[in-house]
Amino acid sequence: xxxxxxxxxxxxxxxxxxxxxxxxxxxxxxxxxxxxxxxxxxxxxxxxxxxxxxxxxxxxxxxxxxxxxxxxxxxxxxxxxxxxxxxxxxxxxxxxxxxxxxxxxxxxxxxxxxxxxxxxxxxxxxxxxxxxxxxxxxxxxxxxxxxxxxxxxxxxxxxxxxxxxxxxxxxxxxxxxxxxxxxxxxxxxxxxxxxxxxxxxxxxxxxxxxxxxxxxxxxxxxxxxxxxxxxxxxxxxxxxxxxxxxxxxxxxxxxxxxxxxxxxxxxxxxxxxxxxxxxxxxxxxxxxxxxxxxxxxxxxxxxxxxxxxxxxxxxxxxxxxxxxxxxxxxxxxxxxxxxxxxxxxxxxxxxxxxxxxxxxxxxxxxxxxxxxxxxxxxxxxxxxxxxxxxxxxxxxxxxxxxxxxxxxxxxxxxxxxxxxxxxxxxxxxxxxxxxxxxxxxxxxxxxxxxxxxxxxxxxxxxxxxxxxxxxxxxxxxxxxxxxxxxxxxxxxxxxxxxxxxxxxxxxxxxxxxxxxxxxxxxxxxxxxxxxxxxxxxxxxxxxxxxxxxxxxxxxxxxxxxxxxxxxxxxxxxxxxxxxxxxxxxxxxxxxxxxxxxxxxxxxxxxxxxxxxxxxxxxxxxxxxxxxxxxxx
Amino acid sequence: xxxxxxxxxxxxxxxxxxxxxxxxxxxxxxxxxxxxxxxxxxxxxxxxxxxxxxxxxxxxxxxxxxxxxxxxxxxxxxxxxxxxxxxxxxxxxxxxxxxxxxxxxxxxxxxxxxxxxxxxxxxxxxxxxxxxxxxxxxxxxxxxxxxxxxxxxxxxxxxxxxxxxxxxxxxxxxxxxxxxxxxxxxxxxxxxxxxxxxxxxxxxxxxxxxxxxxxxxxxxxxxxxxxxxxxxxxxxxx
Numbered sequence: 097x098x099x100x101x102x103x104x105x106x107x108x109x110x111x112x113x114x115x116x117x118x119x120x121x122x123x124x125x126x127x128x129x130x131x132x133x134x135x136x137x138x139x140x141x142x143x144x145x146x147x148x149x150x151x152x153x154x155x156x157x158x159x160x161x162x163x164x165x166x167x168x169x170x171x172x173x174x175x176x177x178x179x180x181x182x183x184x185x186x187x188x189x190x191x192x193x194x195x196x197x198x199x200x201x202x203x204x205x206x207x208x209x210x211x212x213x214x215x216x217x218x219x220x221x222x223x224x225x226x227x228x229x230x231x232x233x234x235x236x237x238x239x240x241x242x243x244x245x246x247x248x249x250x251x252x253x254x255x256x257x258x259x260x261x262x263x264x265x266x267x268x269x270x271x272x273x274x275x276x277x278x279x280x281x282x283x284x285x286x287x288x289x290x291x292x293x294x295x296x297x298x299x300x301x302x303x304x305x306x307x308x309x310x311x312x313x314x315x316x317x318x319x320x321x322x323x324x325x326x327x328x329x330x331x332x333x334x335x336x337x338x339x340x341x342x343x344x345x346x347x348x349x350x351x352x353x354x355x356x357x358x359x360x361x362x363x364x365x366x367x368x369x370x371x372x373x374x375x376x377x378x379x380x381x382x383x384x385x386x387x388x389x390x391x392x393x394x395x396x397x398x399x400x401x402x403x404x405x406x407x408x409x410x411x412x413x414x415x416x417x418x419x420x421x422x423x424x425x426x427x428x429x430x431x432x433x434x435x436x437x438x439x440x441x442x443x444x445x446x447x448x449x450x451x452x453x454x455x456x457x458x459x460x461x462x463x464x465x466x467x468x469x470x471x472x473x474x475x476x477x478x479x480x481x482x483x484x485x486x487x488x489x490x491x492x493x494x495x496x497x498x499x500x501x502x503x504x505x506x507x508x509x510x511x512x513x514x515x516x517x518x519x520x521x522x523x524x525x526x527x528x529x530x531x532x533x534x535x536x537x538x539x540x541x542x543x544x545x546x547x548x549x550x551x552x553x554x555x556x557x558x559x560x561x562x563x564x565x566x567x568x569x570x571x572x573x574x575x576x577x578x579x580x581x582x583x584x585x586x587x588x589x590x591x592x593x594x595x596x597x598x599x600x601x602x603x604x605x606x607x608x609x610x611x612x613x614x615x616x617x618x619x620x621x622x623x624x625x626x627x628x629x630x631x632x633x634x635x636x637x638x639x640x641x642x643x644x645x646x647x648x649x650x651x652x653x654x655x656x657x658x659x660x661x662x663x664x665x666x667x668x669x670x671x672x673x674x675x676x677x678x679x680x681x682x683x684x685x686x687x688x689x690x691x692x693x694x695x696x697x698x699x700x701x702x703x704x705x706x707x708x709x710x711x712x713x714x715x716x717x718x719x720x721x722x723x724x725x726x727x728x
Numbered sequence: 729x730x731x732x733x734x735x736x737x738x739x740x741x742x743x744x745x746x747x748x749x750x751x752x753x754x755x756x757x758x759x760x761x762x763x764x765x766x767x768x769x770x771x772x773x774x775x776x777x778x779x780x781x782x783x784x785x786x787x788x789x790x791x792x793x794x795x796x797x798x799x800x801x802x803x804x805x806x807x808x809x810x811x812x813x814x815x816x817x818x819x820x821x822x823x824x825x826x827x828x829x830x831x832x833x834x835x836x837x838x839x840x841x842x843x844x845x846x847x848x849x850x851x852x853x854x855x856x857x858x859x860x861x862x863x864x865x866x867x868x869x870x871x872x873x874x875x876x877x878x879x880x881x882x883x884x885x886x887x888x889x890x891x892x893x894x895x896x897x898x899x900x901x902x903x904x905x906x907x908x909x910x911x912x913x914x915x916x917x918x919x920x921x922x923x924x925x926x927x928x929x930x931x932x933x934x935x936x937x938x939x940x941x942x943x944x945x946x947x948x949x950x951x952x953x954x955x956x957x958x959x960x961x962x963x964x965x966x
Contacts, residue, residue: 132855139862146866150873189782201863205870209878230809232800247797250810251762254796254819257812258758260751269755273763277789284786321793328790335783344833348774352790355797574874589882592902600888600898703963710958711882721965 130183131190134174138198141169145202152573163573167563168556170198171304175555176548178297179534188297189283195304196279200272203314206574210264212583215317217615218242223249223263224622227256233412237625238618244413247359248321267316274324275314281327286528288334289488298531299524305559306523307566313520322360323520326367329353329401333371333394334488350400357404361416364405366521370491371398377487447568447672457564464561465503467554468526472496475529478536495525516566570672580671585612590663593714594620601659601708608635609661610676613714617661626655628678635677640695644702644722653723659708662699662715666691731827738765738823745816766819767792769826773833795822883909885948885958890934895962897946898932899924907951915944924948937964 144166151159174195177183183191206212211220218239225234226249236242242249248270255266282303287296303309313320332349357364375395409416445453445461453461476493483489499522502515563572570581578584594616597605603622608614617623628635633655638648639662651657666676667690675681676691699705699717709716737760744757771787779787799818800810808814884900899911901924909924913935924931935944943963947956 129852132852132859135859136855136862139859139866143862143866146870149870153873153877186782198863201867205867207874208867208871209874226800226810230811232804232810246800250798250800251793251796253800253810254762254815255755255758257810257815258745258761259755261755262751269759273759273789274793277786277793280782280786281790284783321797325790325793325797328786331786332790344773344829345775348770348787348791351798352794355794358801359797588878588880592880592882592884592900596884596886596900600886600896706887706962707960708888708962709884709886710960711884712958713882 130177130187131194134177134191135194137173138170138194141166142198142201144169146205149205149574152575155575159573164560167202167310167559170202171195171301171559172552172555175298175301176552178294178301179551181294183294183297185293188293189280192283192297192300192304193276193279195301196275197272199304199310200275200314203311204268204272206311207583207586211267211316211619212586213311213315213317214582214611214615215312216315217586217619219248219317220263220267221619221622222246223252223256223267224619226250226253227263237623237627238615240415240627241361241413241419242318244408244415245318245359245361247325247355248316248318251321252316271314271316271320274321278324278327281324281331282524282527285327285331285334286531288331289486290483290528290532292535295528295531295535298534299527302527302530302558303523305555305562306519306526307516307562308520309523310563311567311571318360319363319520322356322363325352325356325359326363329356329367329397330370333374333397336393346396349397353397353401354404357401357408361405361409361413361420362517364401364408368398368401368405370495371401373491373494374398374488377490381485381487381490447570447674450670451569453564453569457569460557460561461564462561463557464559464565467558467561468530469500469503471530471533472499472526475526475531475533478532479529482532482536489528492525492528495522496529497525498522499526519562519566568672577665578672579666579669580611580673580676582612582673584672586616589711589713590616591620593661593709593711593716594623596709597621597623597659597716605658606656607659607661608638608655608657610635610639610663610666611671611673611678613661613663623659626657633678634680636675636681639677640691641698642692642694643698649722652719657723658718658720660699660717660719662696662717663713664693664696664715665713667693667696731831734765734768734827738820741765742816742820761819762796762815763792764788765792766795766822766826769823769830770795771826772830773826795819883948883958885911885946885960887944887946887960887962889962894934894936895944896932896934897960898930899948900930901926910949910951911946912949912956913944913946915941917941 144162148159148163148166151162174191177191178188211217218236219242221238222234222236222242225236225243226232226246232243232246232250234243252263252267252270255261255269256263259266261269279300282300283293283296285296286299287293290296290299313323329349329352332345332352336345336349353364353367356367371394375393375398378393378395445458476496479489479493498518502518502522570578570584575584577587590613594613597607597617598621601621601623604624606626607617607621607623608626608628609617611628614625614628618625626633626635633651634647638651638660641648670688670690674688676688681688699715699719700707702722704721706718707715708718741757741761745754745761747754747757767788767790768784770791771784774791775783775787796819799822800814803814803818804810880902883902885898887895887897890896897911897913899909901909908926911922911924911931913920913922913933915935915938917938917940922931922933937944941964943961945959945961948958949956
């Protein structure tokens with residue numbers, strides 16, 4: 097297909113301007129193509145990001161600046177090279193794969209020793225259980241839905257089992273290979289219907305600027321593998337019938353779709369929706385034009401994707417309905433209330449603990465949104481002009497239109513949470529439209545240094561602004577301990593306490609704790625920690641009350657709680673993510689208040705309790721006697 | 729001939745994986761066994777052999793990952809546990825089935841395109857090697873730096889019920905500024921003091937629960953200080 101596509105590109109895509117002659121001459125004199133040069137530059141930029149992470153661990157003031165510089169140097173040169181239009185198809189592919197892997201490595205070196213983000217720990221528990229028991233679909237007290245979507249854990253377990261590497265390096269390899277597949281698939285998918293390798297490369301470049309690409313979709317969580325599989329399915333469907341096909345091609349695509357379905361529920365739902373829209377668009381365009389268009393039909397794969405995702409959710413993984421249903425319902429309600437003026441609006445650029453982003457971050461963050469929003473109409477027009485006969489281009493345009501809608505959702509508290517989870521899908525359409533604009537017939541003279549400067553500036557703002565909008569300040573780089581701050585709350589003493597619990601208490605005890613210690617006890621201590629995502633389990637009241645009253649004793653009795661973890665550091669600071677124990681604290685409507693020392697002190701004054709562990713910061717109490725009936 | 733090379737690669741990967749080599753070496757065999765060989769063999773049946781390198785690479789990676797995602801679900805439904813043996817047999821079987829099917833089904837439509845010879849000029853290879861070295865340097869530096877800082881500093885003191893009417897008391901000293909530690913155990917009728925090295929191995933002892941004891945308390949002190957830095961206690965049910 098490659099040669100066919102290049103041939104089509106000549107017909108469909110406009111001739112592009114020359115790259116900067118001096119640079120091209122230099123590249124030629126060195127006997128190089130673009131790829132090694134970009135690889136070297138990407139490696140250098142990645143090294144700067146590594147240094148920035150090291151500086152951040154030492155709380156050096158220059159760390160943040162170096163981090164932004166490294167990111168910009170990682171992204172912008174690839175963009176300029178793609179815009180220059182002198183790259184061959186292979187070089188475009190090489191460039192975007194290098195970019196994708198480079199950005200993945202930036203996340204991997206932030207916390208290189210083990211799983212650090214909240215989601216990584218949740219999935220680590222599932223993988224541990226598969227390795228230890230040899231069985232799938234077990235129970236994960238930290239994220240009950242995770243064992244029912246074991247795709248990522250299966251692949252990681254394969255490498256762990258065959259190589260005997262630890263789980264963490266195995267996961268890094270799996271995610272790195274997944275990233276290569278992801279970039280290749282985005283490129284091949286867009287190239288298949290846009291018939292331009294340059295446009296496909298630029299679409300992948302814009303996609304990489306989405307706020308979730310750098311961190312969230314690089315972490316050890318099911319979406320990080322679900323997305324590459326979904327993109328692979330889209331690419332294979334789009335490439336069908338282009339160069340002859342085999343009777344086994346469709347079964348292979350169906351298997352890949354099934355793999356996506358059992359890997360991540362949201363991604364498979366989005367894949368199904370995309371394929372259905374594609375089918376409908378193809379039908380409408382076909383009817384409107386009364387002629388057969390030789391575009392591949394996604395109808396069979398669409399039917400299978402929707403059917404398989406629904407069947408898996410209802411028959412195999414019912415917990416996913418409880419997991420995804422309530423947030424979507426609440427977000428919809430909040431957005432309706434927002435439109436009708438009845439809801440509280442959310443203050444953007446302000447964390448749950450009250451920290452406000454510096455002025456420059458607010459400017460760059462808004463600038464990023466402004467650049468994309470301003471380019472989108474032009475991109476949509478260009479997509480209409482060049483690709484209005486392509487059903488899949490229509491779907492991409494519809495997806496792109498979701499971007500401004502998601503921005504509106506960010507104004508409500510829960511809508512923001514939902515909107516924050518959409519860029520990885522919406523940017524597929526945004527990337528295509530903006531790439532269509534950037535490769536339009538009357539392109540500006542990219543060799544002009546003024547244009548290069550403008551484009552470099554815009555690309556920097558889009559990338560850095562995306563990170564600012566998508567990742568809270570405290571989560572971008574490592575640093576000192578913070579209360580309830582995911583990776584920033586995981587430190588060696590907490591991990592050592594959890595390991596002690598496994599060694600001395602044994603695994604699978606019913607345990608309660610704050611958000612951080614719960615997950616540490618679940619993963620490193622392999623305890624049966626209490627799930628705190630429903631109103632029946634009020635851990636906040638359990639810890640905040642100044643004495644053990646009837647509700648607290650009832651909780652211990654009903655939930656068969658054996659141990660309680662008390663972290664004395666919680667009284668020092670407000671929780672960075674907005675709550676100490678469970679999200680219901682956020683829903684209470686009033687600002688979170690600091691945890692009082694008296695609330696934690698009751699564990700020492702209650703005559704029924706044993707303090708079994710103390711490391712100065714973390715204490716573990718045997719609270720099982722609280723649940724026993726009091727003798728008269 | 730190419731099939732023979734692929735089968736030889738399969739045998740080599742299996743050989744490395746089942747060897748007693750260190751994990752890093754075994755990973756060199758495991759990675760192609762998981763991420764390349766099954767997907768490549770299956771892709772021979774799904775896409776033309778003349779497909780360009782990027783398309784082939786995507787199919788290879790995509791189908792390989794698909795196999796690893798679905799294989800445990802398939803064999804698990806037959807009651808087979810997920811184990812290294814399962815992975816080895818499963819992946820080798822899928823690869824061989826793909827290869828055999830590709831041999832038996834040569835009717836996959838072919839496009840008669842000339843395939844470029846993959847050549848990497850010396851200078852390009854040198855640049856890529858330097859880039860890889862820099863990237864590995866960044867990874868190594870980050871790892872060493874993070875590892876150096878990931879030091880457990882909080883000394884642990886614990887007391888858990890024993891098996892024979894006693895309690896087990898332990899100290900894991902993670903450093904106290906070089907000063908020695910003192911562990912004092914008191915059950916109301918008996919009081920004992922144990923010297924603990926500032927750093928070093930875990931200290932453990934057992935404490936019998938006498939009939940009249942209601943509370944056993946263990947306290948850890950630094951040097952001659954009278955304020956304990958750690959305290960644990962066990963209350964005996966009356």
